[in-house]
Amino acid sequence: MIHFDFSGRAAVVTGGGKGIGLGIAQRLAGAGAAVAVWDMDPDPLRDSAAGGAFDAIFAVDVTEPAGVEQAVRDTLARLGRIDILVNNAGVAGPTAPTWEYPLAEWDRVIATDLTGVFLCCRAVASVMREQGSGRIVNIASVAGKEGNANACAYSAAKAGVIALTKSLGKELARSGIIVNCVAPAMVQTDLLxxxxxxxxxxxxxxxxxGRLGTVRENADMVAWLCSEACSFSTGAVFDVSGGRATY
Ligand SMILES: NC(=O)c1ccc[n+]([C@@H]2O[C@H](COP(=O)([O-])OP(=O)(O)OC[C@H]3O[C@@H](n4cnc5c(N)ncnc54)[C@H](O)[C@@H]3O)[C@@H](O)[C@H]2O)c1
Incomplete structure (x- = not known):
């Protein structure tokens, strides 16, 4: 395993209660970061042995602007700073062709997978700008590049995350804050x-x-993007797709 040293750095991982987010939170904590997990369903992690690895586990719905702002205040009160933000919380939505896709499901997927990323970026970017440094990693999907049939809201939200990453990366390019996103192909988690x-x-x-990706492969990519080894890449998309992404 590649060794990273995140000692003295504070990280927020949204949707870190399970799946890819939990793997990312564990990877960062294992490399010395103080980690705050934000998840709308935090109790299973709080009640598990795995939860002991983290400095804070907060109940946060990333679609709620006031809740996100409060979570920033709570995290600063507990950890003192935020050096790393990983926007991982997401939902898949139903499998259906666009002409049958329920509007309520479209709204839920866009609110979680795109607006939630915007709200967390907006709230934490101000903190990082005051600090003069930071790393933001958004978890997009290869669906956002390729457009998966029967997953219109998910594909559109993830394409939006890619564009948001490019916009924010340019806005912060001279601020010491690096913003990138990861485009995983399918990973075996509860999302499926x-x-x-x-x-x-x-x-x-x-x-x-010819296989699914793993949580570990995605967590390793995120750890590298959060590390000092990643210094001249911002507003970029990093595929973890087993060759699926075509650009
Ligand atoms: N699993 C895959 O195949 C795959 C592929 C590409 C991208 N991704 C992306 O990776 C990320 C993690 O996916 P996963 O497979 O680990 O999913 P998962 O369902 O295993 O875990 C998602 C976590 O996000 C949390 N969450 C959901 N909505 C939330 C909200 N509104 N506020 C706060 N927390 C919320 C859930 O409680 C859960 O802990 C998602 O953004 C997903 O789109 C997953």
Missing amino acids: QEMTSAYIAGVTAKIPM
């Missing part, structure tokens, strides 16, 4: 429970390496 098995099989078949 919202998808049909036919959809999962179809998306998996498009991965040239």
Whole structure:
């Protein structure tokens, strides 16, 4: 395993209660970061042995602007600073063609996967600008590059995350704050429970390496993006897709 040293640095991981976010939070904490997990369903992590690795676990719904602002204040009160923000919280939404896609589901997916990332970036960027340094990593998806059939809201939200990353990266390029995003292909997590098995099989078949990605592979990419080794990349997209992304 590549060794990173995040001692003295404070990280926020949204949606860190399970899945990829938990793996990222564990990777950062294991390398010495003080980690605050923000999750709308924090109790399973709080009640588990894994929760002991983190300095704070806050109940936060990233779609709620006031809640996000409060979480920033709570995190600063507990950790003193925020050096790393990983915007990972997300939902998949139903599997359906666009003409049958329910508006309420569209709104839920966009609110969580795109507006939530915007709200957290907006709130934490102010803190990082005052500090004069920071790393923001947004978890997009290869769906945002390629556009998955029967996942219009998810694909559109993730394409939005990619564009938001590019905008914010340019805005902060001379501030000491680096902003990048990761585009994973499919990873075996609870997120897949919202998808049909036919959809999962179809998306998996498009991965040239012929397998799903792992939480560990994504956490390693995020750790590198949060490290000093990543110093001349901002507003960029880093694929963890087994060769699936075509650009
Ligand atoms: N699993 C995959 O195949 C895959 C592929 C590409 C991208 N991603 C992205 O990776 C990220 C993590 O996915 P995962 O597979 O680990 O999902 P998961 O369902 O295992 O975990 C998602 C976590 O986000 C939290 N969450 C959901 N909505 C929230 C909200 N409004 N506020 C705060 N927390 C919220 C959940 O409580 C949960 O702990 C998502 O952004 C997802 O789109 C996943």
